[in-house]
Amino acid sequence: MKKLDVLLYGSRKKPIAALLGMVLVMPFIISSPYIFTILILIGIYSIITIGLSLLVGYAGQISLGHAAFFAIGAYISGVLTVKYSFSPWLAILIGMIITFISAFLIAIPVMKLKGSYLALATMAINIIIYILLLGLSDYTGGASGLGGIPPLSIFGLSLESQVLFYYFVWFIVSLVIVFSSNIVRSHIGRILRSIHDSEVATETLGANVSKYKVAIFALSAVFASLAGSLYAHFISFIAPPTFYINFSILLLIMVMVGGVHSIWGAMIGTAVMMALNELIRFVGHNYLNISGEIEIVVYGAIIVIVMIFMPKGLIHPISKLRFKKLTHTPKNETSKQKLFSEKGV
């Protein structure tokens, strides 16, 4: 129990238990494969957005190219399993290692850039990977895509069943949350937040800022790679358009809407945006007789609303409510905010 307390930092137990409880109960309430597909995709995308939250929210470094690392994971898994009959697990691992190395090497020059230059550079990475996916058609299947990617199986149990895959994905999400929140609570997390506030000040304190920036970029890329592999084995077919810049932008929107300074916020943002997307399609199709990219208009409106009224994202008011419940004495706003920040949620 003490070990668990150390691992989960005490205060993290309740939200993780609540998340696992919700995940466990869901299959007893719903049976639709459609809902499970949405929940699985929310889980997969959450893995990327949590990584993005570490990079954007904590370290203050923007990325508009994470779909590229999602693509690397998906394609390494796909190519190794389909063309070279590798074990999917080994392929996932190789994907993560290759992504880490390539993201690390990319980050060394790219992380020296700031603001819009950094955004453009990461966008360029996305475009380069997209062109490579199309060009290396002997391996990737090019524009026709790569099909027949095998489903995952664990201890002889096939995860082809949606419910099992759902449980598996959310188990991975829980691990990613625990791992990420521990990073946030460690001294690395404090340095990252310090970099976010002022790189110069952090440097003067003796921290090697670029080392931490490169490391967190590579780590968030690994998360995206893992998610990409899971996506490939779940959908069983991948094609380049899935990994274009618009997906990178959507990921960033998810993180911003949920709360860029919080890994829980990243997950909530992902879930809200996915649910909203489906809701817009449902309402648009069934009641307004409109279809298509109407959600882009709604996305825009939501971002404006969230940025004006909740610049810290949806997680901020939720955390405040939770904090009120826990303490019952919400007297000092400043100390409350301080504690919220120290918890690093």
Next chain:
Amino acid sequence: MNVKKIMIMPLMILLLVFTSACGMFSSSSKETAQSQEKKGNSDVIKIGVIVAETGPASTLGKTEANTIKMIQKQLDETGPINGKKIELVMRDYETDDTKAVIAMDKLISDGIVAIIGATQASTTNAILPKAEKANLPLLTLAPINTDIENVYNIPPSSATVASKMIDYLVENKISKVAWVNAKDAFGVDGLPHFEPLAKEKNIEIVAHEEFDATASDMTIQLTNVREKNPEAVIVWSRTPGAGIVARNFKALGFEVPMIQSHASANQGFLDQVKSNSENIFVVAGKLNVVTQLEDSEYKSLVEEYVNPYEKEYNEPTDFFGAHSYDAVQLVIKAVEEGNFTSSDINNYLQNELKEYQGISGKFDLTKPIEGPQADGVTVLSIEDGTWKYTE
């Protein structure tokens, strides 16, 4: 109203939206369970349709979607068939594979008996495993290659279209061609089918160029092509890329013919090339020139589709709309003959119907993956902004 309340309000609205979404989703899941139980016994037969009504592939998907809406209207007017109301449940996947997969799951949850789609070959491949798992007949709107059973290629295969191009080249004694294609799933599919047929007829491919499907200028590719002095340029791309190549072709002053694939046989292409249509030929469905065809059973069949479509939308349809028309008609025919479940529909199409004259061509349903024969396809030229039948 204080600032806190203002901040909380949008959050509450969002939560409300989210909760209502979950409510709707769960109610639909309950309906699903019930509808799946009743599948076959229900008074409503649901046919799923996945098309790219919007997004980059909407140049093809729009007429498909319009055709589906028109058929639904006709079905509602005629009333139940064999005591069953046919409902075409259409989902727009916005040219996004992931959205198509989600839509597929939603349709399976809704209890569909067959699936028609998707607009693009790559997307069709993405939804294929789910159709196979649910044992649904999949009637494709883009030709695909697979050994999975119960897949019906409704468009003519790329080989069939390529053979029509070869016929044109042979007739016009052309033996040196340049090949230009878009670098997307449709674009890269043509050459592997054209190449062996060309070899058989001693037609040499002297140049091969590719362009990005979203590019706005293909002058570089055409300049490279010109250096090889081809006797014809073949383009395998969908609009708008196909139209841009045609405009660049004219601007560069080529004097040889350009032959475009069937994905250019739509009004969008005509609008793009406008008066620059000299020497440009397109492999198209005969429905594009239905008024120029001789009276026949086939012509009447095409008119049954084309005339109401033009009346409904006040614009011409195209070969892609015809594919969705053929696909729906095949399932309706199965329902008319008393087949209400997926397996019965499959059995009827392959073992009882066997042959079917569609607008896209004549189908041998015992070999559903081969698609229709070339009888529905022709090579058209363009005159005064309209299609000209040349055969």
